[in-house]
Amino acid sequence: MNGNRTAGEGKDKGMSALKILGLAGSARTGSYNRKLLALIIDRLRRQGIDAEVFEFRDTPLPMFDQDEEAASGLPENAKLLKSKILEADAVVLVAPEYNSSVTPLLKNAIDWASRQDPTTGVGNVWRHKVIALASASPGAYGGMRGLIALRPVFQHLDSLVIAEQVSVPKAHEAFEGEGLKDERTSQFLDAMLSRLVEVATIHQRATVGSS
Ligand SMILES: Cc1cc2nc3c(=O)[nH]c(=O)nc-3n(C[C@H](O)[C@H](O)[C@H](O)COP(=O)(O)O)c2cc1C
Known part of the structure; x- marks a missing residue:
């Protein structure tokens, strides 16, 4: 990593600031997981990373139904989710x-995002996602x-x-x-996010290099 730069700054030619998408597995009002995700997003943003949450409360997905999919393709919110995952360098769940x-x-969200959009041909967007x-x-x-x-x-989805x-x-x-009361848990969270940023940066560099 380059000395004074934040993780969000582009480092090499052709590289851009990291984008990280957050997804919560609960849409409940007062959800502890949404709260933890908000904390994570805040910590990432403090590092200069472009981090955002895809809120299932605001963009609900219908229960996956293969007959519906065959008749109508992907619902708009599933297309939106796929595009957000596609443009992110990493996803935090x-x-x-x-x-x-x-x-x-x-x-349900994972399944929708794994399906091919017949209008664009874009398939499983979890593939090679950090x-x-x-x-x-x-x-x-x-x-x-x-x-x-x-x-x-996610192993199945590559x-x-x-x-x-x-x-x-x-x-x-x-x-x-x-914040979190327990200092050790808070430190584990920082360590996890550091590793995520490191792997996403290496992956972005490799992807830019190969295109
Ligand atoms: C159907 C159902 C099953 C649950 N099973 C578990 C479980 O296996 N282990 C657990 O720790 N909590 C379980 N819980 C409790 C959830 O962890 C708790 O409701 C939690 O607050 C949900 O996350 P949220 O606060 O982000 O909405 C379950 C809750 C529901 C509704």
Whole structure:
């Protein structure tokens, strides 16, 4: 990394500032995972990274239905989600676990974004996408088992999920203002984000170099 530059600044010829997209696996008002995602986005922006959230509350996706897809193609919000993932250098997913697995909201979004848009021909946008996973739960495991269930999904989709992940247990008492009470968890989060930025930068450089 170059000395005084922030991670968001273009470093080499042809490279641009990193873009990171955030997705939450819960659209609930007062969601701990949306709160954790907001904290992550804030930390990324402080590094000069162009980070934004795709809010499923504002842009809901219908439950995937292959008959509907065959009749009408992809819904507008699925096309929008695909374009946001496509233009991002990396995606951060912050999701609770439901019954030790992926929430239906998130799995539905992942499935829509994996489908080919017949109008543009754009297929699985998760392919070669750099991804970081995090979770929060009022429970003792912090939603960690949901992240374990997510990894094989992204392996199938040919994504590049970084090894570092963060789970926030006892989420109902884990936040203090906009931050996390537990210093160690906060440091793990910073370490995960540093790694995500590092891998996304290397990946962007390789992609620019090969085009
Ligand atoms: C259907 C359902 C299943 C759940 N299963 C689990 C679970 O397996 N492990 C867990 O820690 N919490 C579980 N929870 C509790 C969620 O972690 C909790 O509702 C959490 O606040 C949801 O995330 P959010 O705050 O971001 O909306 C479950 C909740 C629901 C609605």
